[in-house]
Amino acid sequence: MQHTYTEIKERASKLSFKNKAFINGQYVNSKSSETFACINPATGQVLTQVAACDSVDIDLAVAAARTAFNAGVWSQRSPSERKTILLKFAELLEKHQFELALLETLDM
Numbered sequence: 328m329q330h331t332y333t334e335i336k337e338r339a340s341k342l343s344f345k346n347k348a349f350i351n352g353q354y355v356n357s358k359s360s361e362t363f364a365c366i367n368p369a370t371g372q373v374l375t376q377v378a379a380c381d382s383v384d385i386d387l388a389v390a391a392a393r394t395a396f397n398a399g400v401w402s403q404r405s406p407s408e409r410k411t412i413l414l415k416f417a418e419l420l421e422k423h424q425f426e427l428a429l430l431e432t433l434d435m
Contacts, residue, residue, distance in 0.1 A: 330425070339429055344375040348384055351391035358383045367433050374433060 330338075346365070347354040355378075362376035378384075396402060401409070420427065 335429065338425070339433060342426070342430060342433075344430075346375045346377045348378045348380050348388070350384065350388045351395075357381065358387070365434060368435065369433075 344365070345354060346362075347356055349355075357378040357380045359379065359381060361379040363379045365374045365377045366372065367374055380388075404412075
């Protein structure tokens with residue numbers, strides 16, 4: 328499906344940005360509370376301020392991932408259960424493909 332320039336501009340103006348780190352199932356600020364500007368290179372406009380994560384945040388994310396893995400929530404699911412979840416994920420990607428493409432385009 329093709330979209331008009333006007334439609335794209337309108338949809339872009341309504342976007343909201345997830346600009347926090349996603350650690351242990353939650354969006355959180357970086358431990359330092361520092362951010363950096365995410366800039367649209369075509370316009371120079373700041374899209375949002377993004378959490379500037381460092382080694383402390385990385386260690387927290389890796390520890391949370393290890394805990395989740397060891398809990399077996401995913402790794403111990405049957406192949407058919409994982410297939411169902413992955414198909415739902417693919418469905419959501421398709422449903423939101425325009426928004427995802429627009430976000431990625433603005434960032435590049």
